[in-house]
Amino acid sequence: MSLMFRFLTEQEVRQVLPASEFPALVDLMADTLADFSANRATQPVRTALPVGPPGQYLGVMPALLPGVGALGAKLVSVVPSNVQRGLSSHIGIIVLFDPETGALRAVMDARYITEVRTAAVSAVSVRHMARPNATRLGLIGAGVQARSHVEVFAAIRPLSRVRVWSPDTTEVDAFVRDVSRRLALDVRAAGSAEEAVRDADLVVLATSSDQAVVRSEWIADGTHVVSVGACRPHQREMDPRLVARSRLVVDSLAAAVVESGDIVMGIAEGWFGREHLVGELGAVAAGLVPGRTATGEVTIFKSLGLAVEDVAAADLAARRADAERLGLELTLEG
Numbered sequence: 001m002s003l004m005f006r007f008l009t010e011q012e013v014r015q016v017l018p019a020s021e022f023p024a025l026v027d028l029m030a031d032t033l034a035d036f037s038a039n040r041a042t043q044p045v046r047t048a049l050p051v052g053p054p055g056q057y058l059g060v061m062p063a064l065l066p067g068v069g070a071l072g073a074k075l076v077s078v079v080p081s082n083v084q085r086g087l088s089s090h091i092g093i094i095v096l097f098d099p100e101t102g103a104l105r106a107v108m109d110a111r112y113i114t115e116v117r118t119a120a121v122s123a124v125s126v127r128h129m130a131r132p133n134a135t136r137l138g139l140i141g142a143g144v145q146a147r148s149h150v151e152v153f154a155a156i157r158p159l160s161r162v163r164v165w166s167p168d169t170t171e172v173d174a175f176v177r178d179v180s181r182r183l184a185l186d187v188r189a190a191g192s193a194e195e196a197v198r199d200a201d202l203v204v205l206a207t208s209s210d211q212a213v214v215r216s217e218w219i220a221d222g223t224h225v226v227s228v229g230a231c232r233p234h235q236r237e238m239d240p241r242l243v244a245r246s247r248l249v250v251d252s253l254a255a256a257v258v259e260s261g262d263i264v265m266g267i268a269e270g271w272f273g274r275e276h277l278v279g280e281l282g283a284v285a286a287g288l289v290p291g292r293t294a295t296g297e298v299t300i301f302k303s304l305g306l307a308v309e310d311v312a313a314a315d316l317a318a319r320r321a322d323a324e325r326l327g328l329e330l331t332l333e334g
Contacts, residue, residue, distance in 0.1 A: 004331050005107065005332065006105070006328070007107050007108070008106065008326070010112050014112055016326065022155035023155055025120045025152075026123045026127070026152065029117060029120045029124050029312070029313075030127075032308050034282045034285050035065065036252070038283075038286065041064065041066070041308045043062065043307045044062070055078070055208070055235075056078060056081075057077075058076070058077050060075055061305075061306075061307035061310060063307035063311040064099060065315070066099070070314075072095055072315070073095055073311075074307060074310040074311075074314075075094075076110055078090055090114060091111065093109060094108050094109075094110045094310055108314060108318070110310065114305070115144050116148055117312075118145060121251065121309055122149055122301065123156050125249065125303075126153060126156065128281075128285055129249065129284065129291035129299040130292075131222055131224070134222075134223075135157065135158055135202070136159075137204065138164075138204070139162065139164040139203075139206070140204070140205050140213050141229065142171045145206035146175065146204065147178070149204045150179055150187075162185055163197075164187065164190060165192060165195065172189045173189065193213055194218050200220075204225075204228065205227045205228065206228050209235065209236070210230075212236055216242035221296040221297070224301070225242070225246070225299070226301050227301070227302050230260070231259060233259060233264040237262060243262055243266050243276075244271045244272045246300040247291075247298070248263075249277075249280065249289075249291065249301050249302070250280060250302045250303075250304070
């Protein structure tokens with residue numbers, strides 16, 4: 001007996017999840033997170049196997065989503081030094097199975113899915129936690145996550161300006177040229193991290209820093225901050241005073257108190273307790289937890305990335321690829 005499955009390259013995944021579909025992807029992530037927070041999806045906290053120097057690991061992220069009939073796992077290697085080799089720091093695949101038979105459905109490149117689902121989840125937080133008139137975006141980091149966040153944010157609300165800073169000025173210059181050309185936005189390089197975020201009402205932190213890259217006094221009242229980097233317990237992106245003064249929402253309460261250095265170290269240092277985490281973004285998206293309670297409140301969404309997000313996005317990509325007969329059809333001989 002032979003079983004057919006589909007293999008999709010990164011380019012083919014991009015074809016079935018184009019920029020025109022970003023608003024739909026944001027909707028999908030909102031529904032997926034709501035299912036996760038309501039225990040209608042199953043996923044353990046990811047396994048991170050250290051490999052080599054500190055900060056280098058293999059992540060294993062399985063999930064089951066009964067509502068859409070999706071079962072799968074992402075396998076991703078994180079090697080920060082790959083940047084110097086001209087390679088992506090995150091390399092991985094997503095594997096999908098039929099939840100009824102266990103048969104292999106699809107194997108696909110994970111890089112682009114990780115990129116856009118992360119930004120789409122952040123956009124869910126913008127919809128529910130940012131002020132309606134927030135349009136001034138400040139970015140710290142100028143890599144692929146910074147780019148995807150600008151693209152997805154611009155798909156769900158107008159951005160009046162974008163300011164970006166990174167210690168890699170060459171990367172910043174390339175970011176400004178590319179994003180301003182493709183999206184027709186006012187995108188400029190900032191001279192410092194402080195300049196990038198002062199007077200912004202949307203802030204995205206996308207770094208691999210072990211130390212805080214933004215100070216509390218730089219962030220104005222009413223700002224919404226999204227932190228998508230620093231996803232290990234020894235890393236932090238935010239001044240703990242900023243986290244302590246904010247309304248703090250996470251993607252997973254269970255993962256946040258184990259994996260997020262901004263939270264793990266903040267609690268250990270006595271800046272706040274676990275009760276400072278007001279809830280999960282899925283509960284916010286479902287209307288069960290308020291994302292913002294006052295105009296002048298600083299809100300923070302700390303994103304670690306969940307397997308349910310990868311599997312839901314990969315399932316959508318696989319269904320569209322099946323319909324378009326896109327990708328390579330392979331068989332496993334039984």
